[in-house]
Amino acid sequence: MNILLLAMPDTISALDPVMRMPNLGLCSIAGNLEGHRVRVADLAFHRRGLARCVERLLAEQEPELVGLSAMSFQFASACRVAQICRAVRLPRRGSPWAATMPP
16 A cells, blocks of 8 residues: 655744654654555645645655644644645545544
8 A cells, every 4th residue: 555644844943853853653653554655754844835745745656545644733734735635536534633623
């Protein structure tokens, strides 16, 4: 299965030193998905042209599953990235946010 894991582009100044490091949660998930083709992309380095970047990643990877990693303050960006993914007709799956935050 082709899997694309995305970290959101937003940062806050208090977390700047941490946000410059790879998203260790996504890297940990990717490292445990043996037998799958997994790509992790940190969108913090692609704030400008976010839609273009996500569309390019989707076209290159052709994922069957896209995972989004977001903290509460990144919720709006996660929704925007999810909309981009839906626009290329990726199937929806549930998440903790999906259970607590209606569309």
